[in-house]
Amino acid sequence: MSLTSRLRVILRSKSNRALTRMEDPREALDDSYEQQVRMLQQVRQGLAEVATAKKRIELQGQDMGGRYQRLADQAQEALNQGREDLARTALERRSLLEGQVAGIREQYLALAQQQAQLQDNERRLAERIAAFRTEKETMKATYAASEARVKANEAAAGLGSEMTDAGAGLDRARDRVAQMQARAAATDELLSSGALNDATAPPDADLERQLSAGATKADVDRQLHALKEARAAAGDRTPGTHARGGSDGWLSIGETPTTP
Known part of the structure; x- marks a missing residue:
């Protein structure tokens, strides 16, 4: 060569x-x-x-x-x-x-x-x-x-x-x-495993998202019901009711009319 x-x-x-x-x-x-x-x-x-x-x-x-x-x-x-x-x-x-x-x-x-x-x-x-x-x-x-x-x-x-x-x-x-x-x-x-649609997604991710959304809606409904009951009970309070105590009490300020 x-x-x-x-x-x-x-x-x-x-x-x-x-x-x-x-x-x-x-x-x-x-x-x-x-x-x-x-x-x-x-x-x-x-x-x-x-x-x-x-x-x-x-x-x-x-x-x-x-x-x-x-x-x-x-x-x-x-x-x-x-x-x-x-x-x-x-x-x-x-x-x-x-x-x-x-x-x-x-x-x-x-x-x-x-x-x-x-x-x-x-x-x-x-x-x-x-x-x-x-x-x-x-x-x-x-x-x-x-x-x-x-x-x-x-x-x-x-x-x-x-x-x-x-x-x-x-x-x-x-x-x-x-x-x-x-x-x-x-x-x-x-x-064979049924994961071809999205090989990187966790199993049953769509079901998990739907169940999470349903749980969130149920929790919101429960909190709304509790707020309505609390508002009804607040109608019997006497003047001088203050904001809720604790480190997160400031979040309730202004939600309902209060007097000193």
Whole structure:
């Protein structure tokens, strides 16, 4: 073999190896998995930011709730001392504060809803990524086994680095056939298990979402019924009822008319 022919064979062999690396499905699977992991990290970062904003508003609301209660006490004390002007001032400030609390309460509830949605999205995405990772590793192992078998067959057939153009094309065709056979076997398993529609989704995810929606509606109906009963009972209260105590009592401010 002449020097020119030898160089042509070496360059062709290197180009074939580079093309094989470009067509390697294992790298594509790993890239897809890394992209999903980065997406999960972004969702978790957003969840942390929403939770932080919600907590900040909650603390602000608790401070305003404490001031709301103090103004009621000050108005009562002013009346006890015969200072109706001071009592009126305290009540005016208390009324203004009630409107401010109503505004931040809306923000708080909106953030709470966003946090719940992000938590649900994070859970479902984590489950999908875990399922994808399992499938990815299975496919990579199948591909590696097929690749090893192809190399063993090539060695047994005496194929070397000086293969002809026809031999190089045949070897690449064998690799692709082995890959497609592995993929066909994998899809056969997915068809048998009934997971072909979405191989990365958890089983019965649609039923879980519907049941969760039904449970949420039932809980909302129960809370609405409790609020109606509480409102009916509140009609018998005497003046001087204050906002509900506790760290989250500020959430009830402004929901029903109150007097100091």
